[in-house]
Amino acid sequence: MDLSRSKRNRERRYYETDTKEILASAVSDEAVSVLFADSDETNEYEPCTTDGVQPIVNDEDANSLPADDTSDGNLHFSDNDSEISTDLEGGCCNLDQQSFKHLFQGCQGIFSERQQMALRDEIADWAAQHRVTRDAGNDILKLLNTIFPMLPKDMRTLLHTSVSVTVVQKVGGDYIYFGLLKSLVANKLLDPTTPCISIQLNVDGVPLYSSSAEGFWPILMSVNGSNPVAVCLYYGDGKPTDVTDFLADFVEEYTQLSQGFEHEGTTYSFVADSFICDAPARAFVKCTVSHNGIDACERCCARGKWKSGRVCFDDFTADLRTDQDFAQQRYDDSHQTGVSPLAAIFPCVSGFPLDYMHLVCLGVMRRIVKFWKTEKTSCGRLSHRQQSQISGLLEQLHGQMPSEFARQPRSLAKSDRWKATEWRQFVLYTGMVVLKNVLPLCYFHNFMCLCVAISILLDDDDETRMHYLYFAQQLLVSFVKDAKRLYGETFVTYNVHSLIHLADDCRNFGKSLNSLSAFPYENYLGQLKRLVRNKTNPIAQVARRLSERHDLVGRKELKMKIATNHRDGVVLLKSGEIGFVESRNGDVLTMRMVPKQRFVSAFSTPIDSLCLGIGKVQKSCLADMPVRRQRMTDVAKKLVCLSLEGQTSFTLIPVHHQ
Numbered sequence: 001m002d003l004s005r006s007k008r009n010r011e012r013r014y015y016e017t018d019t020k021e022i023l024a025s026a027v028s029d030e031a032v033s034v035l036f037a038d039s040d041e042t043n044e045y046e047p048c049t050t051d052g053v054q055p056i057v058n059d060e061d062a063n064s065l066p067a068d069d070t071s072d073g074n075l076h077f078s079d080n081d082s083e084i085s086t087d088l089e090g091g092c093c094n095l096d097q098q099s100f101k102h103l104f105q106g107c108q109g110i111f112s113e114r115q116q117m118a119l120r121d122e123i124a125d126w127a128a129q130h131r132v133t134r135d136a137g138n139d140i141l142k143l144l145n146t147i148f149p150m151l152p153k154d155m156r157t158l159l160h161t162s163v164s165v166t167v168v169q170k171v172g173g174d175y176i177y178f179g180l181l182k183s184l185v186a187n188k189l190l191d192p193t194t195p196c197i198s199i200q201l202n203v204d205g206v207p208l209y210s211s212s213a214e215g216f217w218p219i220l221m222s223v224n225g226s227n228p229v230a231v232c233l234y235y236g237d238g239k240p241t242d243v244t245d246f247l248a249d250f251v252e253e254y255t256q257l258s259q260g261f262e263h264e265g266t267t268y269s270f271v272a273d274s275f276i277c278d279a280p281a282r283a284f285v286k287c288t289v290s291h292n293g294i295d296a297c298e299r300c301c302a303r304g305k306w307k308s309g310r311v312c313f314d315d316f317t318a319d320l321r322t323d324q325d326f327a328q329q330r331y332d333d334s335h336q337t338g339v340s341p342l343a344a345i346f347p348c349v350s351g352f353p354l355d356y357m358h359l360v361c362l363g364v365m366r367r368i369v370k371f372w373k374t375e376k377t378s379c380g381r382l383s384h385r386q387q388s389q390i391s392g393l394l395e396q397l398h399g400q401m402p403s404e405f406a407r408q409p410r411s412l413a414k415s416d417r418w419k420a421t422e423w424r425q426f427v428l429y430t431g432m433v434v435l436k437n438v439l440p441l442c443y444f445h446n447f448m449c450l451c452v453a454i455s456i457l458l459d460d461d462d463e464t465r466m467h468y469l470y471f472a473q474q475l476l477v478s479f480v481k482d483a484k485r486l487y488g489e490t491f492v493t494y495n496v497h498s499l500i501h502l503a504d505d506c507r508n509f510g511k512s513l514n515s516l517s518a519f520p521y522e523n524y525l526g527q528l529k530r531l532v533r534n535k536t537n538p539i540a541q542v543a544r545r546l547s548e549r550h551d552l553v554g555r556k557e558l559k560m561k562i563a564t565n566h567r568d569g570v571v572l573l574k575s576g577e578i579g580f581v582e583s584r585n586g587d588v589l590t591m592r593m594v595p596k597q598r599f600v601s602a603f604s605t606p607i608d609s610l611c612l613g614i615g616k617v618q619k620s621c622l623a624d625m626p627v628r629r630q631r632m633t634d635v636a637k638k639l640v641c642l643s644l645e646g647q648t649s650f651t652l653i654p655v656h657h658q
């Protein structure tokens with residue numbers, strides 16, 4: 001069989017497998033087995049009957065290729081021949097046309113009208129979610145249309161793809177405004193049972209090509225905790241040239257909706273909760289100096305000083321900025337560079353939380369590691385032996401992080417290529433394990449101040465977080481002051497200085513940093529990039545793909561995978577108890593329960609680890625622990641279970657991030 005034929009057969013089997021899964025969600029297993037009786041899962045074709053009709057099988061040709069090598073993996077009707085050929089992995093089978101029609105006509109009666117419509121929606125969701133190309137989708141629709149005439153023959157009809165996309169030339173590039181209300185309605189985000197709509201907004205840029213400055217600058221919106229949706233999309237060479245024109249449509253519509261609106265008999269209130277942006281984007285939409293400016297701090301009036309080619313901060317008692325002073329342009333001589341179009345409708349100081357993804361993970365933590373590895377003038381530089389030791393310990397933890405983690409630990413030597421999720425992993429989980437007994441004690445204590453403070457601010461338990469909130473703020477101030485002494489005055493740049501204001505966001509919004517993070521928006525920006533299939537009019541391509549994905553938008557679904565290994569089988573119950581899962585039968589978990597006295601502290605400085613739910617369990621004690629059955633609904637969260645070679649205990653850390 002030639003390579004082209006092999007490729008077509010592989011594609012057919014791939015799409016047929018997905019089609020089986022879609023059909024299985026709407027009908028019984030018996031119905032699916034009728035449709036796919038000649039599945040590739042068996043080497044021998046077993047004929048099936050429907051309505052008393054026996055398909056005709058040509059045994060002589062069962063293992064031979066058809067004479068006409070034009071098969072594309074689909075079913076073909078021939079005007080001159082009463083046979084229909086279907087490629088199989090082991091050859092082909094032939095059914096006469098009458099038997100074929102009887103086969104599928106018999107299957108149609110299995111599906112009710114409601115099930116057929118559900119099947120149509122399932123196929124549409126599958127095609128949009130997996131970015132199935134139009135040609136591949138059309139081939140599947142042609143195959144299924146013989147069985148289900150209600151299915152269209154073109155993917156654009158199935159997905160309701162927008163035919164016309166209005167793209168205007170604006171602010172130096174291509175611009176599309178989808179609209180706040182239209183996005184709410186199209187993505188089915190209006191719930192009559194929740195008439196109070198609180199939106200979170202994000203503005204950021206994402207380069208489209210690695211060799212070009214061209215990229216997208218969208219305005220994204222999240223409604224009452226939903227997945228992000230696009231409100232506006234800009235495509236050009238760099239960021240928009242004028243922020244006032246860029247935000248004009250949004251500001252106008254938001255001003256109208258904030259007074260309340262009615263939809264299908266329900267009156268909704270509408271308010272923007274926060275803007276989640278990185279430092280350059282915040283400076284752009286707020287019209288303030290860049291993050292490397294002398295007056296860059298967005299929360300206080302501290303002024304930086306130039307030291308060794310960078311702006312450093314050493315003032316911890318400067319006056320705080322206020323929303324009122326910002327709106328009245330009282331910082332225009334230093335901090336503000338112009339009039340922000342948002343100042344009249346939104347608090348531009350307290351309404352812009354400091355995103356910990358960029359501030360802590362990609363900012364402070366990466367800067368610390370840089371000083372450990374390369375900053376020769378800093379007394380914090382680690383020896384080659386220490387760096388190798390940390391790298392080796394990180395590699396030992398590879399494969400121990402739960403399945404919810406996108407990446408496993410990598411060597412410190414590869415930290416230049418670490419992603420934000422890897423930096424978060426190091427701050428919250430692996431750092432406290434691999435740095436102990438390797439870093440000098442004063443540097444380890446400094447790192448633990450950052451680790452504990454961020455863990456507290458990420459805690460989703462409001463009572464626990466608020467109880468330790470002031471302590472977390474004091475830890476961050478202590479971290480910044482000690483870091484200046486340990487790493488030198490040039491260490492305290494904009495990101496490090498801003499840590500002293502991070503706890504204020506949790507206090508002002510009454511939320512954990514998980515709810516004020518750019519992680520979901522960065523993920524969505526990555527999805528936008530993948531919607532571009534070629535370089536011809538990228539903004540129109542994305543607009544059409546977004547029109548196909550409306551039904552996929554909804555509330556965030558947090559899936560918890562529970563297994564019987566230490567990677568995915570250590571859980572914290574709602575009762576506060578810890579269990580090691582040994583077996584699972586449906587919704588029932590059989591687990592070894594950890595007695596309270598067996599769960600001991602992992603560290604005592606700057607706070608007893610047990611206060612944060614972090615502790616150690618001796619491996620030898622597991623066999624003696626009592627066994628109990630619990631339901632999946634009793635599980636509150638998973639625990640990260642880490643152990644290095646030679647250690648006699650497991651370190652258990654609650655999963656704080658989302």
